[in-house]
Amino acid sequence: MKYVSSIFSILACSLFFAQQQQQTSTAGTFSSEDLIPLDAVTVFSINNISLLKKVSMDELVQYEFMAEVQSELFDGSTQGKTLKESGIDFDQKLNVFYGLNENFEIAGFTFGIKDKKQLFNVFDDFEPAASNIKGVEFYRSYSNYLIIKGNSGIVLRVDPSYEKVSVITDSIWYARGFGYFDDGTSEEDEYEEIDDYGYEIPSNSDIEEAENEVIEEEQIEGEMDETDLLSKNYWEMRDSITVELQSKYMTKICDDLFVKELNLKKQDPKLAAQLLHTSDGIFYLDNSRNFRNSRGLWHFQTLFPELFSDMKDLYTGNVMLGDIELKENSVDIYFEANYGESLGAIYEKLNSTKFDKNVLKYIHESSTGFFTYNINLKEGYNQAYDIIIPILSKEKDPRISSNVLMAELINEFVDTDALFETYKGSMFGSFNGIKKVKTTRIEFIYDENTFEYEEKEIQGEEDMPIFTLGFSTNRSDIPEKILKHFGRMTSRFKNMGSYWMVEDAVFNSVPLYIINKNGLLIFTNDEDLAKNHSDGYGSNALKGKRAKAAKSSKFMYGYFDWGVALSSLPREMFNTRQNEILDAMRGKTGVLELVSSDITKTKTKFNLTYNFDGTYDNSGKYLLDLVNSVYVLSK
Amino acid sequence: MKYFFGLLFLLFTMGSCVEIIDDLYVKSDGSGTFKYTVNLSSSVVKINSILALDSLDGRKVPSISEIQEKLNAYLTKLEKKEGLSNVKLDANYKDFIFKFQCEFTNVQVLQKAIKEIVQEENKNTEIKELDHNWLAWDGTKLVRSIPTMPEKITERMKKEDAEALQKGTYLSISRFDRTIEKYDNPVAKLSGNKLAILIKTNPYSLTQNTELLENTIYLSALKK
Known part of the structure; x- marks a missing residue:
């Protein structure tokens, strides 16, 4: 959940800043994008969102997600102020970045500065820190740094990896003659309890741990020379090492940025080219470095260096690049997945298949959302x-x-x-809204004369999202064998003639239906599809523009009508406050469509379009309502 | 204690239509039977969907086996309490109906056993709510009440949990082997045979006002 909040914070922060941006960008020779560190793996850069200019600041701060951004960014110190008075230069780009490697995690954003005095009214928690680089000013607030060069600034935070700190601390700890220190993190199933105000509630085990720590510290102190004031307990040592490593990595990042003048834009021509795009925003994700930096692979890297090197080559050039364009009635996202030729050869083979037209029969024309996924697993397997x-x-x-x-x-x-004839790889899925499904519940009925009570089974109905998932197959005889086997083993599997029914399969409450016909193996909780349309929806099946788009989109197509989906969700699923927020989106249309291009040896292109229409003041307000609704649903 | 809160949390969040029945039968000699039933069958889909998760709102969702283990541990503790016998739990994990029952030699024994278990679960920290006696029997009248809810539970209850609890029912039944003469809770309802009395409310109201179940029940004189 914390990750979802962070993503929303970054997204909202971008919108918040961009709301103030002017049409032109970049200032002088040194700009905010020249401060993106080499270690950033993901970059989201905003050029201009002029549509949002029409939304007033007062309206902005009313949104649910803005409360979090306001408090996270400005720590409540700017009450009554607006970003107009923040000193930020909205002629420059805002670049949000994140990166992770085996040594540290880095996150932050770079921006332009117009008025430094005003800026420090906002960032009033930052205190000046010593600088040994000419022309560069350093400010610090706890672990966060604000560094200014010319008219651009970077706010960043560097956190040394937990594993690295542990290895160094443990090593010093053992060298000093102390035994194994159990920091309690290996205990399974530790979860944070958060109260309504966002503070962590210490659990009993936390309190016990704290008590044990005190005891442990007392014992350790006893073992240590009481006059030796330099001796630190385990946690103090850990803190010192964390601070030391933080300082070391900060020095390295600052040397790269300000002494060697190396930054990600300079280092990676793909990012530099992407930053030249005139779209409203761009994004960059270097998957090849994600592969190299993946924590799970560090061990692998040490044990099998040659193999790791070969696998790394396989992933070379694996970069996702994208553009975002905001129009009056749509948001268009264009992105391309780039990869090396070896991986490309596998992807190309995966794509060497024809669209399975049978899937369209099982998607209703009024389906709220569906996707088709079309690959040739056999060819892909052979190539891989x-x-x-x-x-x-x-x-x-x-x-x-x-x-x-x-x-x-x-x-x-x-x-x-036989294996790949049974599971060819192509599949489809659809969401058909919320339907009432039959359930049974027990009620206790009591006798008025004695108040003795007994159980009575009552037939009821519950709202259930209706999903269908189907796989293409040329060997329907193989799944049929498996189903027959289960039918003999348990009474829950029932052969209903044209379909199979598995009782209490979904959440132990409602049946799952399996249709094994027409070259498809379909799983659904839609009773109507199984009972009445096991050969497809006939004239009510998907046709026209959307069917054509699914057929012509190469390996993937997706469609989701957000407006219809939101209207079909029962109000009872949400509380009063959530309903008030979602009401802002109810009754409006919003259609999301994902189209993929041909897979080539070096790249695959995707277009994601969100079209919206309906009653709204302006499209900027619509977008914010959308972001707010998605935020509320994800909470 | 984490599990106790986990169970409580599960009960609260799943309580779209929770039905709770507490049923106390007191014989003239003070011995009797206590039954406690929690019926969550109207929320089976919701419960199963929550059980499919690892955690919810930052809290761990216990698995069925963890719930079973914890309930069995409580049961074992209760079985060992002096004065309690025939301690049983009928747990139906398909419909999520839990029926607890035990026999006691007198109501004080039952009350003491419950207090001891709560105290043990709280690692012997002081719980002021346990100073309260919620059962008293003198052979002619039964005084019933329930302890007040800890303030932090009632204050921190989310609006959606409160809305869900309002839809549930709580039945408190007291039974005797001789007829009831009078009682002082005006919302209580006397059974046709006058051997039982019932108070019906909902779990949310109870968390807000524990006095709802307070009742002094006077019985007819013992036949010699």
Whole structure:
């Protein structure tokens, strides 16, 4: 949940700043994008959202998600002020970034500065810090830094990795002759309890831990020379190491940015080119570095350096780039997934298939949302086998070698044709809104004469989202064998002729229906589809523009009518306050459409379009209502 | 204690239509039977969907086996209490109906056992609510009440939880082996055979006003 809040904070922060931006961007030779650190892996840069200018600041702060942004950014110190008075130069871009590597995590944003005095009325928690770089000013508030060069600034935070701090602290701790220190983090199922005001509520185990710590510290102090004031307990040492590492990494980042004048824009031509786009916003995500920096792979990197290097090559050039365009009645997002030729060869083979027209029969024309996913798993498997097995075969490690042998034997002995004829890889899914489904509940009925009570089964109805998920197959006989087996084993699997029914399969309460017909294996909780349309919806099936778009979109197509979905969600699902917020979106239309292009050896392109219409003051207000509604639903 | 709060939380958030029945049967010699039933069958879909999650609103959602384990632990503790016998729990995890029952030699024994378990669960920290006696029997009258809810539970209750609890029902039944002569709670209802008395409310009202269940029930004279 914290991650969702952070994403909303960044998104809202971007909207908040961008609301004030002017049509032109970039100022002079040094601009905010020149401060994006090399270690940033994800960048979201806002050029201009002129549509939002029509929304007043007073309206903005009324939104649910803004309360969080206001408090996180300005810590309540700017009550009664607006961003107009913040000293920020809205002629420059706002760039939000995030990065993670094996040493630290970095997050922050860069921006232009118009009036430094006004800026420090907003960032009033920041105190000046010593600077050893000429022309660069440093300010600090706890672990957050504000660094200013010329008319641009960067707010950033660097957190050393927990593992790294642990390794160093433990090493010093053992070297000083102390035993294993259990910091309690290995205890399973520890969850934070948060009260209504956002403060963590200490659980009993936390209190116990704290008490144990005091005891442990007392014991340690006893063991230490009481006159040795330099001796630190485990946690004090950990804090010192964290601060030391923070300082070391900050020095490295600042040296790169201000001494060597290296930044991500300079380092990666793909980002530099993307930043030149005149769209309203751009984004950049370097998946190849995500692969390299993935925490789970560090161990792998140490044990199998050559293999890691080969796999890294496979991921080279894996970068997602995108543009966002805000129009009067739509938001268009264009993004392309770039990759190297080896991975591209696998993706290309995956794409070598024809659209399975049967899926359209099972998508109702009034479906609220659906997707089709069209791949050739057999071709993809063969290509991946040809590329990955030679890489793995080079490795002399006995475990990897035996796994390679196992994969080769399976490939020889298993009838891969039968496997991939059964599960071809293509699939579809649809959401058909909320329907009432029959449920039973128990009520206690009491006798008026004695007040003795007994259970009575009452038939009831509950609102249930209706989903359908289907897979293309050329071997319907194989799933049928499995279903028959379960039918013999348990009475919950029932053969109903044209479909199978599994009782109490969904949340132990409602049945799941399985249709194994027409080259498709379909799972649904839609009784109507199973009972009355096991051969498809006929004349009510998806047709026209959307069917054509699904057929012509290469490996993926998605459609979701947000307006209809929101209106179909029962009001009882939400409390009074949530309903008030969602009412702002109810009755308006909003259609999301995802289209993919052909997969080539180096890239795949996607277009995501959100079209909206209906009664709204202006499209900027509509967008904010949308963001607010999604925020409320995700909370 | 985390599990206790977990169970309480689960009960509260799932309580779209929770039905609770507390049923106390006191014989003339002071012994009797206590039954406590929680019926969540009208929220089965919601419960199963929550149980499918690891955590909700930052709190861990216990698994069925953890709930079973915890309930069995309470049961074992109660079985060991002096003066209690035939301690049983009928837990139906399909419909989510839980029926607890035990026999006691006198109401004080029952009250003491419950207090001891709550105290043990709270690691012997002081709980002022436990100073209150909610059952008293002198052979001619039964005085019933319930302890006040800790303020932090009532104050921190979210609006949506309150709305859900308002839809539930709470039945408090007291039974005897001789007829009831009079009672002092005006909302209480006497059974046709005059051997039982019932107070019906909803769980939310109870959290706000624990006096709702207060009642002194006077019985007819004992036949010699």
